[in-house]
Amino acid sequence: MxxxxxxxxxxxxxxxxxxxxxxxxxxxxxxxxxxxxxxxxxxxxxxxxxxxxxxxxxxxxxxxxxxxxxxxxxxxxxxxxxxxxxxxxxxxxxxxxxxxxxxxxxxxxGDATAPQRLALMQEHRARIQRRLRELQAALAVTDYKITTYGGNATP
Amino acid sequence: MxxxxxxxxxxxxxxxxxxxxxxxxxxxxxxxxxxxxxxxxxxxxxxxxxxxxxxxxxxxxxxxxxxxxxxxxxxxxxxxxxxxxxxxxxxxxxxxxxxxxxxxxxxxxGDATAPQRLALMQEHRARIQRRLRELQAALAVTDYKITTYGGNATP
DNA sequence: CTTTGCCTTTGAGCGCGCTCTAACCCGTAC
DNA sequence: GTACGGGTTAGAGCGCGCTCAAAGGCAAAG
The missing domain is CATH 1.10.1660.10 (Multidrug-efflux Transporter Regulator; Chain: A; Domain 2)
Known part of the structure; x- marks a missing residue:
C-alpha cells in the first residue's frame, strides 16, 4: 500500500x-x-x-x-x-x-477562458518560486544554527 | 536602497x-x-x-x-x-x-539548553525540507498545466 | 427488532496571526 | 498656545481554513 x-x-x-x-x-x-x-x-x-x-x-x-x-x-x-x-x-x-x-x-x-487560466497558473507558479526561495533562505539560517551548535555549544 | x-x-x-x-x-x-x-x-x-x-x-x-x-x-x-x-x-x-x-x-x-535548541532546529530543518518537496511537487503540477495550455487550448 | 456504525445536514466554534480601534501622550512647527 | 504627526496602551475584531456538535437517517449483523 x-x-x-x-x-x-x-x-x-x-x-x-x-x-x-x-x-x-x-x-x-x-x-x-x-x-x-x-x-x-x-x-x-x-x-x-x-x-x-x-x-x-x-x-x-x-x-x-x-x-x-x-x-x-x-x-x-x-x-x-x-x-x-x-x-x-x-x-x-x-x-x-x-x-x-x-x-x-x-x-x-469552457475553452474561452483558457488564457485567463493560463495567466492564473503562471502567477501561481511565480508565487511558488518566490516561496521556494524564501524557504531556502530560511533553510540556510537553520543550517547556520545547526552548524554553530555542532562546532560550539555557545550560541 | x-x-x-x-x-x-x-x-x-x-x-x-x-x-x-x-x-x-x-x-x-x-x-x-x-x-x-x-x-x-x-x-x-x-x-x-x-x-x-x-x-x-x-x-x-x-x-x-x-x-x-x-x-x-x-x-x-x-x-x-x-x-x-x-x-x-x-x-x-x-x-x-x-x-x-x-x-x-x-x-x-543559557548554554545548558544547547542540545535542545539543536534538536529543535534539526526538526525545523526537516520540516522545511518536506515543505520544499511539497512545493516542488505543486510546481510540477502547475508547470504541467501551463505546458498544456501552451500546447493546446483545451484543458 | 435492535444495536452498531457510518452517513446526512446546519450551524457554531476554534486556533492562528495578525490588524484595527479608542483614548490618550509627546514633541516639534507655526 | 495649538495643531499635527508621531508614539503609547488594552482590548476587540477579523480572515482563513478547517473542525466539531447536534440531531437524525440507513443498512447490515446478531
Whole structure:
C-alpha cells in the first residue's frame, strides 16, 4: 500500500481530463483492479488523507460537486477523485480556496477562458518560486544554527 | 536602497551574537554609517517590512523585549534588530510563534539548553525540507498545466 | 427488532496571526 | 498656545481554513 501523499503525486495534474483515468494511473494509485466506479466519502478520505469533514466542507463552499446515491450518501467517481487530488495539490502550495474556486469556475466556462487560466497558473507558479526561495533562505539560517551548535555549544 | 527582503537576508542568523553587529554587515544592510545606536519603531518597521502593529504585537506576546526612552517610546538597539530579523526568518519558514518563543526561552536559559535548541532546529530543518518537496511537487503540477495550455487550448 | 456504525445536514466554534480601534501622550512647527 | 504627526496602551475584531456538535437517517449483523 502506498501512502496518501504518494497517491496524490500520481494523480495530480489530471483532473481536467474528461477521459476516464488511464489504467496505468489506476495501477500507480494502488486502487484495487476491481475498484467500483463510485467511492464513498470514507474511501476518498482514506485515499487522499483529507478528513470526511473537510470533504463535506469543500462541497459546502462550492469547491466541489458530488452526486448522491439513493440513500442520500455521497458517491465520488474517478473524475471527482482526480479533481480532489488536484485541489489538494493547489492547497498544499498555499493557493487560497477562493482562487481555486475561481479557477474551477473558469474551467466550467469552457475553452474561452483558457488564457485567463493560463495567466492564473503562471502567477501561481511565480508565487511558488518566490516561496521556494524564501524557504531556502530560511533553510540556510537553520543550517547556520545547526552548524554553530555542532562546532560550539555557545550560541 | 535595498529592499526589506534583501536586508533580512543580510542579517539573518546573527541575532544570538552578543557582539555588536559587524561593520561589514552594517554596510550590507544599507544602514547610514552614522546610524544611531537606537532605532524607533517606525525605522524598524520600515527596515524589516513588518508593521509597527506587528512589532508591538510580538512584544505583547513575549516574543520580544524592547526598552523605552524617557518618553516611554520603544527604542530598538542593533541586537534587537538582528533578533527581529531572525524571528522573521523563522516565521517565513512557518515556524509557529509558540515554537519561536520556546526557542528564545531556551536561549535565555543559557548554554545548558544547547542540545535542545539543536534538536529543535534539526526538526525545523526537516520540516522545511518536506515543505520544499511539497512545493516542488505543486510546481510540477502547475508547470504541467501551463505546458498544456501552451500546447493546446483545451484543458 | 435492535444495536452498531457510518452517513446526512446546519450551524457554531476554534486556533492562528495578525490588524484595527479608542483614548490618550509627546514633541516639534507655526 | 495649538495643531499635527508621531508614539503609547488594552482590548476587540477579523480572515482563513478547517473542525466539531447536534440531531437524525440507513443498512447490515446478531
Amino acid at each position: 502506498t501512502t496518501a501523499a504518494e497517491r496524490l503525486d500520481a494523480l495530480a495534474g489530471f483532473f481536467e481530463n474528461q477521459a476516464p483515468v488511464a489504467p496505468e494511473l489506476i495501477r500507480l494509485l494502488d486502487l484495487p483492479p476491481d475498484l467500483p466506479d463510485e467511492l464513498t466519502i470514507a474511501e476518498i478520505a482514506d485515499f487522499t488523507g483529507l478528513t470526511a469533514h473537510t470533504l463535506r466542507y469543500y462541497e459546502r463552499i462550492g469547491l466541489l460537486q458530488v452526486g448522491r446515491d439513493a440513500a442520500g450518501y455521497r458517491r465520488y467517481d474517478r473524475q471527482a477523485l482526480a479533481r480532489i487530488v488536484f485541489i489538494t495539490r493547489l492547497r498544499l502550495s498555499d493557493m487560497p480556496i477562493s482562487t481555486i474556486t475561481h479557477y474551477l469556475e473558469l474551467v466550467r466556462q | 535595498t529592499t526589506a527582503a534583501e536586508r533580512l537576508d543580510a542579517l539573518a542568523g546573527f541575532f544570538e551574537n552578543q557582539a555588536p553587529v559587524a561593520p561589514e554587515l552594517i554596510r550590507l544592510l544599507d544602514l547610514p554609517p552614522d546610524l544611531p545606536d537606537e532605532l524607533t519603531i517606525a525605522e524598524i518597521a520600515d527596515f524589516t517590512g513588518l508593521t509597527a502593529h506587528t512589532l508591538r504585537y510580538y512584544e505583547r506576546i513575549g516574543l520580544l523585549q524592547v526598552g523605552r526612552d524617557a518618553a516611554g517610546y520603544r527604542r530598538y538597539d542593533r541586537q534587537a534588530l538582528a533578533r527581529i530579523v531572525f524571528i522573521t526568518r523563522l516565521r517565513l519558514s512557518d515556524m509557529p510563534i509558540s515554537t519561536i518563543t520556546h526557542y528564545l526561552e531556551l536561549v535565555r536559559q
